[in-house]
Amino acid sequence: DIQMTQSPSSLSASVGDRVTITCQASQDISNYLNWYQQKPGKAPKLLIYDASNLETGVPSRFSGSGSGTDFTFTISSLQPEDIATYYCQQYDNLPMYTFGQGTKLEIK
Amino acid sequence: QVQLQESGPGLVKPSQTLSLTCTVSGGSISSGGYYWSWIRQHPGKGLEWIGYIYYSGSTYYNPSLKSRVTISVDTSKNQFSLKLSSVTAADTAVYYCARVNPRGEQIDIWGQGTMVTVSS
Numbered sequence: 697d698i699q700m701t702q703s704p705s706s707l708s709a710s711v712g713d714r715v716t717i718t719c720q721a722s723q724d725i726s727n728y729l730n731w732y733q734q735k736p737g738k739a740p741k742l743l744i745y746d747a748s749n750l751e752t753g754v755p756s757r758f759s760g761s762g763s764g765t766d767f768t769f770t771i772s773s774l775q776p777e778d779i780a781t782y783y784c785q786q787y788d789n790l791p792m793y794t795f796g797q798g799t800k801l802e803i804k
Numbered sequence: 805q806v807q808l809q810e811s812g813p814g815l816v817k818p819s820q821t822l823s824l825t826c827t828v829s830g831g832s833i834s835s836g837g838y839y840w841s842w843i844r845q846h847p848g849k850g851l852e853w854i855g856y857i858y859y860s861g862s863t864y865y866n867p868s869l870k871s872r873v874t875i876s877v878d879t880s881k882n883q884f885s886l887k888l889s890s891v892t893a894a895d896t897a898v899y900y901c902a903r904v905n906p907r908g909e910q911i912d913i914w915g916q917g918t919m920v921t922v923s924s
Contacts, residue, residue: 728909730909730910730911732911738916739900739902739914739915739916739917740900740911740914741914742910742911742912745909745910746909751912783850783851785851785911787908787909787910790908791839791856791864791908792864792866792867793853793911794853795850795851795852795853796850797850798850
């Protein structure tokens with residue numbers, strides 16, 4: 697099974713800060729990685745697909761990069777509405793999907 | 805705009821079968837080549853993929869749950885369903901139904917989720 701490890705597990709930052717979350721796969725998954733945002737009490741929402749492509753309608757302050765085993769998710773300028781938990785998800789091992797454990801983002 | 809809505813009991817007794825239904829509105833479950841999925845989230849924890857069904861009826865389940873899971877589809881009602889047998893307290897979670905795109909790579913639409921508690 698492919699394991700996905702996110703870091704940090706929680707993060708506190710100020711409005712306007714650049715925020716970076718990393719996700720590491722236990723084996724090479726090429727660019728077969730998505731990022732989701734889950735706000736409290738809500739379902740997750742797809743933000744980034746294929747490691748670096750912005751889903752339609754998602755603000756451009758969100759971005760993703762990486763390939764192989766190491767991936768990065770970045771918010772260029774943190775906004776109050778970005779408070780959420782962020783998950784990476786691999787789909788290299790279809791039809792089995794695996795999520796990272798999540799990174800909880802809070803405002804400082 | 806396709807929307808998904810879960811329904812079913814919020815409380816299930818240990819050893820019984822958890823049954824949930826997802827109603828698809830705004831589009832046909834039979835069109836577009838999508839995969840219709842169930843995902844759960846234990847309280848305060850991360851996301852666990854349970855399985856999916858194609859409109860034709862073909863299924864794939866998470867190996868860790870495979871012996872207890874059945875996902876079925878009713879195209880006449882535009883619904884798909886989840887049955888999880890022999891539940892324990894460890895199955896207490898928020899259960900989401902979701903749509904996976906035709907490439908099978910992204911979960912592009914989610915239901916709002918429904919909390920199911922396993923308790924006597």
